[in-house]
Amino acid sequence: MPATPRVVVGAAIVREGRVLACRRTAPVEAAGRWELPGGKVEPGETPEAALVREVREELGVEVRVSGWLSAEAEIREGLVLRAAYATLVAGEPAPVEHDQVRWLCAEELDDVDWLEPDRPFVDEIRAALAD
Numbered sequence: 419m420p421a422t423p424r425v426v427v428g429a430a431i432v433r434e435g436r437v438l439a440c441r442r443t444a445p446v447e448a449a450g451r452w453e454l455p456g457g458k459v460e461p462g463e464t465p466e467a468a469l470v471r472e473v474r475e476e477l478g479v480e481v482r483v484s485g486w487l488s489a490e491a492e493i494r495e496g497l498v499l500r501a502a503y504a505t506l507v508a509g510e511p512a513p514v515e516h517d518q519v520r521w522l523c524a525e526e527l528d529d530v531d532w533l534e535p536d537r538p539f540v541d542e543i544r545a546a547l548a549d
């Protein structure tokens with residue numbers, strides 16, 4: 419029986435019609451590519467708690483999860499990506515691990531080079547921002 423995949427959660431933090439995209443610095447093959455802030459859910463942790471924790475660690479802000487996107491993508495064998503919409507409740511994002519952040523509107527989502535697994539999420543976010 420295959421093992422249950424480990425989940426990586428990403429936050430689609432939306433403010434005034436824009437989503438926050440973050441540029442990775444590591445590993446080398448992912449450096450310069452863009453993602454949603456987040457990371458792996460730890461054993462015993464809920465996805466919501468993981469997302470809030472990772473965003474706090476990576477950007478120094480507090481977010482509230484408002485709902486999960488319907489997409490799910492395989493990052494590699496045994497690792498899947500999920501994402502949730504979130505709103506800022508305290509602080510202004512200041513990257514700790516990323517070297518750049520951008521607030522992108524629907525028309526700007528294709529201006530950055532997203533990690534491959536993020537594509538279905540970006541499509542869903544584009545539609546949501548355009549509403």
Ligand SMILES: Nc1nc2c([nH]c(=O)n2[C@H]2C[C@H](O)[C@@H](COP(=O)(O)OP(=O)(O)OP(=O)(O)O)O2)c(=O)[nH]1
Nearest residue numbers: 426427428453454455456457458493499533535536
């Ligand atoms: N945070 C995040 N990771 C993503 C996205 N898309 C995507 O393929 N990934 C991949 C990159 C990494 O292989 C993995 C996340 O690992 P990570 O290293 O950022 O997570 P982490 O902070 O929990 O790391 P770790 O030290 O526990 O290994 O998911 C995304 O939008 N956000």
